[in-house]
Amino acid sequence: MPSSATAPSKTWRWVLPWSVGAAALALAAALALTVGPGEFALGDVLELIAVKLRGGQLEPTAEAILWELRLPRILLALLVGAGLGCAGAVTQGLFRNPLASPGVLGISTGAAAAVILGFALGVDEQGLWVTPTLAGLGALTMLALLFGLTSRRQDLAYLLLTGVALNALAGAASTVTLAMFLDRYALAQKAMAWMMGSFDGRGFTQLGWASGPILIGMVAAWALHRPLDLLVLGEETAATLGVDRGRLRLLAALVVGLLVGTSTAAVGVIGFVGLVVPHVARALLGGAGHAHARLLPASMVVGAALMLGVDTLGRALTPMFLAPGALTSLIGGVFFLWLLRRQTEEPT
Amino acid sequence: MKLRAEGLGLRVAGRWLIRGCSFELTPGTVSVIVGPNGSGKTTLLRALLGLIQPDEGKVWLDGSPLARHSLRARARACAWLPQRTELPWGMPANELVMLGRAPHLSAFAGPGRADELAVTAALARVEASDLSVRDVRTLSGGELQRVLLARLLATEAPLLLLDEPTTALDVGHALALLELTRELAAAGHGVLMSLHELELARRYGDQALLLRGDDAGGYVLGSVNEVLTPAVISEVFAVGAKIIAGELRFHSTVT
Numbered sequence: 001m002p003s004s005a006t007a008p009s010k011t012w013r014w015v016l017p018w019s020v021g022a023a024a025l026a027l028a029a030a031l032a033l034t035v036g037p038g039e040f041a042l043g044d045v046l047e048l049i050a051v052k053l054r055g056g057q058l059e060p061t062a063e064a065i066l067w068e069l070r071l072p073r074i075l076l077a078l079l080v081g082a083g084l085g086c087a088g089a090v091t092q093g094l095f096r097n098p099l100a101s102p103g104v105l106g107i108s109t110g111a112a113a114a115v116i117l118g119f120a121l122g123v124d125e126q127g128l129w130v131t132p133t134l135a136g137l138g139a140l141t142m143l144a145l146l147f148g149l150t151s152r153r154q155d156l157a158y159l160l161l162t163g164v165a166l167n168a169l170a171g172a173a174s175t176v177t178l179a180m181f182l183d184r185y186a187l188a189q190k191a192m193a194w195m196m197g198s199f200d201g202r203g204f205t206q207l208g209w210a211s212g213p214i215l216i217g218m219v220a221a222w223a224l225h226r227p228l229d230l231l232v233l234g235e236e237t238a239a240t241l242g243v244d245r246g247r248l249r250l251l252a253a254l255v256v257g258l259l260v261g262t263s264t265a266a267v268g269v270i271g272f273v274g275l276v277v278p279h280v281a282r283a284l285l286g287g288a289g290h291a292h293a294r295l296l297p298a299s300m301v302v303g304a305a306l307m308l309g310v311d312t313l314g315r316a317l318t319p320m321f322l323a324p325g326a327l328t329s330l331i332g333g334v335f336f337l338w339l340l341r342r343q344t345e346e347p348t
Numbered sequence: 349m350k351l352r353a354e355g356l357g358l359r360v361a362g363r364w365l366i367r368g369c370s371f372e373l374t375p376g377t378v379s380v381i382v383g384p385n386g387s388g389k390t391t392l393l394r395a396l397l398g399l400i401q402p403d404e405g406k407v408w409l410d411g412s413p414l415a416r417h418s419l420r421a422r423a424r425a426c427a428w429l430p431q432r433t434e435l436p437w438g439m440p441a442n443e444l445v446m447l448g449r450a451p452h453l454s455a456f457a458g459p460g461r462a463d464e465l466a467v468t469a470a471l472a473r474v475e476a477s478d479l480s481v482r483d484v485r486t487l488s489g490g491e492l493q494r495v496l497l498a499r500l501l502a503t504e505a506p507l508l509l510l511d512e513p514t515t516a517l518d519v520g521h522a523l524a525l526l527e528l529t530r531e532l533a534a535a536g537h538g539v540l541m542s543l544h545e546l547e548l549a550r551r552y553g554d555q556a557l558l559l560r561g562d563d564a565g566g567y568v569l570g571s572v573n574e575v576l577t578p579a580v581i582s583e584v585f586a587v588g589a590k591i592i593a594g595e596l597r598f599h600s601t602v603t
Contacts, residue, residue, distance in 0.1 A: 098436075223455070230450055232439070233499075236399050237430055241450045241503070242423040282438075290439045293458065 014294075021301050025078075028305065032074050032312040038065050072203040076210065077311040077324075078304040080263045081273065083214040085303020087259035088274025089281070089296050090221050093228035094252045095150075095159060099339060101275035102260045103332065105159075106166035107142045108271060111264040113173040114138025116191050120181050128209050136261025142166055143253040197268035197325020199311050210266040217258040218300060224252055225292035232290065270307070270325045272332020277303040279339070349425050349506040350374055350410055351396060351538070357404025357565060358391055365391055367404065367565025371557060373538045375506050378529055380549040380572065381542040383559030384585060389542035390431065392559070393509050396540070397428055423451035427500035429510040435484050441495045442467055442480040448502035470501040474528065490521035497528070508532065510541035514548070526552040546585075547596045550576045560584050 033045045038061065048066050051058055058067065088101045095105075102108045114134040118124045124131050149162045174195070181187050227248045230238040239245050263270065281298035282289035289295050307324070310331075314322040351373040358365045365388025373379055373396075381389045395402045398414045407414040409425055417425070427448070435444070448470070449463040471477050474494040479487065487495060493513060500508055510529070514522035522545075529539045530552060543549045549556060549572060556575040560566035561584070568575045568584075576596070578589040588599040 226450060226453065226455065230447055232436055233433055233447060234430065236394070237428060237433065239399060239419070240397055240423060240426065240428040241447065242418075242420040243450075244419055287438060287440050287443070290436065290443055 018297075025301060025305055025308075028308055029074055029078060032308055033066060033070050035312050036065075036070065036315050036318065038062075040066065069203065072207045073199050073311070074308065076202055076207045076266065077199055077307045079207070079211055079214050080267055080270065081277075081303040081305070081307025082300035083217060083259040083263050083303070084270060084273040085277035085281070085299040085301075085306070086218050086221050086296055087256045087263075088276075088303070089278040089292070089299040090224065090228065090252055090256055090259075091274060092278050093231060093292055093295075094249070094256075096231055096234075097159060098279065099160060099275070099336070100163075101272070102139070102256060103269075103271040103273070103329075104167075104275055104336070105142070105146055105163035106168075106170050107139045107146075107256065107260055108264055108269050108274075109167050109170035109174070110142030111135040111138040111261050112195060112269045113170040113177070114141070115194070115265060116174045116177050119187060119191050119194075120177050128205075132209065132213065132262050132265035134261075135265040136257045138170075139260045139264070140253060140257040142170065143256060147249060147253070194268045195325075196323040197270045197328075198323050199267055199314075200321075202267055206266045210262050213258050213262040217255050217262070218296075220251070221255045221259070222293070222296050224248065224255065225296060228252070228292040229290065268325055271329040272336065273303055273306060273328050275339075276328075276332050276335050277306060279335075280306075349538070350408075351414075351426060351507055351540075352408040353396060353402075353405065354408060355405035356392075356395065356402050356407070358388060358395055358400075359403045359565075360388065360391065363563035364565030365561075366559055366567050369405075369557070369565075369567055369569065371555070371569055373507060373540050375536050375538040376533055377554045378533045378539045378541075378552060379555040379557065380553035381540070381557045381559065382544075382546060382549050382576070384561040387559040387561030389559060390511050392557075393428075393511055393540070393542060397426055397509060398422060420451050423503065423505070425505055426507045426509055427503045427505035429496055429500055429508070429513055431511045431515065433496060437483065437485045439484050440481050441476065441484050441487070441498075442471065444484050444495060445470055445480075445498045445502050448499040451503060466502050466504065467498075470498040471495070473501055474498045489516045490518070490524075493517060493521070493525060497525070501532075506536065507538045507540070510539065512542050512544060515544060522548070546576055546581060550596060558584065 030042060030045050034040045034042055040062070044062065045066070048058060048062065052067070057063055084102070091100050091102055091105065091107070092098055114137055115131055118131060118134040145166055146162060150159050178188060178191055227238065227243045230241050230243050233241070235245055278295065278299045281295055281302045284302070285294055285298055310324045310327050314324055314327065354370050356369045357367040381392060383389055391400070394400050396407055398407065409417050409422065414422065445467045446459055446463065449459055449466060452463065453459060468477070471480050474497050476491065476494045476498055479491055479495060484492060484495060493516065513525055517525060526548060529541065533539050553572045556570065556572040558568040558575050558580065560568070568580055578591060578596070581587065581589040581596070586601060588601045590597050
């Protein structure tokens with residue numbers, strides 16, 4: 001008797017949870033559309049989708065609130081969350097370290113410092129591409145410094161302490177830049193608002209230029225899944241299994257730079273998403289979490305869900321302003337301490 | 349499939365670990381590298397794998413220099429067991445062994461039926477079939493070494509390079525592992541390993557390369573019985589050595 005008659009086929013075992021996950025995420029996004037001022041129910045949201053699929057228009061208030069304000073913001077939250085979750089999984093794989101993440105290692109702070117320098121010099125007015133490019137370059141600079149400084153020693157404490165130092169340096173660079181232009185009130189306000197990390201006032205514009213690079217970054221990340229798997233054996237052993245170490249580092253750094261840079265440019269610094277998300281994804285996947293072919297997509301889904309939840313919570317609490325970046329750092333900081341505690345009990 | 353070093357010279361911090369050395373690793377034989385601590389056994393193995401560039405000479409794989417072969421082609425020819433592998437929690441042994449299939453997989457397609465069969469066969473070869481779904485971090489030293497060796501076998505590389513494979517093992521497991529290397533050689537593999545235990549090297553090796561550790565790159569190369577003699581050992585390791593009842597015995601010369 002063929003085994004497929006008794007047990008569900010292997011493909012089916014994977015398709016089912018992924019479909020359920022995607023459907024749950026879509027439903028959550030639809031529900032998130034109803035949150036906020038104005039009496040909209042799930043029915044209105046479904047109507048919006050139906051009308052828009054036919055290429056029509058809603059009545060003006062609903063059109064403005066649902067279509068022009070909330071939908072792009074929600075899509076942006078999903079996109080940024082997926083990108084940051086994915087970047088976190090790549091970073092952890094690359095440094096072979098569950099405590100590594102773009103936030104902890106100073107990569108996000110580096111991106112932010114470059115953007116603030118751009119604000120101060122006024123180059124961000126030159127075009128929409130300037131801020132994302134600066135953010136990407138800032139992230140890549142930090143990665144290059146990390147590689148350079150940790151090439152001799154690869155242990156956990158050394159990597160994290162290097163991250164602490166780089167975080168402090170990049171943070172200081174931002175502060176110094178701002179201090180030099182303190183008399184320009186508008187600049188300070190713009191920089192502060194941006195640094196806090198928020199989806200307020202972000203819409204189709206940011207979604208327009210951010211979706212391309214983030215989607216490309218996520219596909220490119222997935223393409224690196226096998227070499228990232230092999231890295232668990234150590235860099236040299238991975239090399240004896242056909243991994244080109246230099247190329248992997250370069251490509252992974254470009255991917256992380258692209259994802260973190262674009263996300264940071266779009267919505268500011270959203271800390272700790274890259275740290276928390278891959279752990280949640282691993283817990284959901286169980287033993288299969290070691291395979292990046294599954295860990296990377298799962299991190300994207302979990303990241304998108306987390307970002308949507310954080311942003312929706314923030315909107316539900318309006319008029320109280322709760323910056324999503326602050327909320328993720330709050331969750332992430334506690335989570336990091338818990339991880340650190342577990343790491344020391346169960347040394348890896 | 350042959351791995352050949354020609355006029356190999358390796359230098360670390362101004363001192364030669366080995367210099368002007370030519371030898372060959374061929375299928376069907378077990379070669380051992382021995383030498384005092386810090387004499388460069390691991391460095392030599394890394395150079396033979398192409399992980400570092402030799403300071404002099406060249407490494408050849410079959411008819412052409414190692415560097416001319418793609419990383420994938422090299423991975424299919426030579427498999428490497430490092431001295432220590434730090435592994436994450438929660439990884440099942442069969443997934444670890446599956447990593448050895450990487451040189452045979454295309455960039456995007458997942459492992460297929462043939463790869464699963466190779467993993468099963470490799471685990472069976474090292475008598476670790478019952479460990480296949482165990483978390484690798486919960487394995488004992490001997491069990492883990494067998495699973496790691498299965499990872500090499502899953503690669504189906506004819507040449508196996510092992511860096512002190514017996515160091516973390518008790519004597520029973522060490523002997524079992526060395527017996528296994530002999531069986532693998534009999535089945536057509538070429539095995540090259542560094543070893544600490546000179547008597548075991550003599551008993552299980554065919555060819556021996558002894559690094560003198562004299563900073564001038566001195567070495568002794570030949571069959572184990574030519575190289576691992578009491579005279580050479582007393583000189584290189586600064587101990588007294590004798591063969592009693594066919595076995596090497598040592599005694600300290602410090603009085």
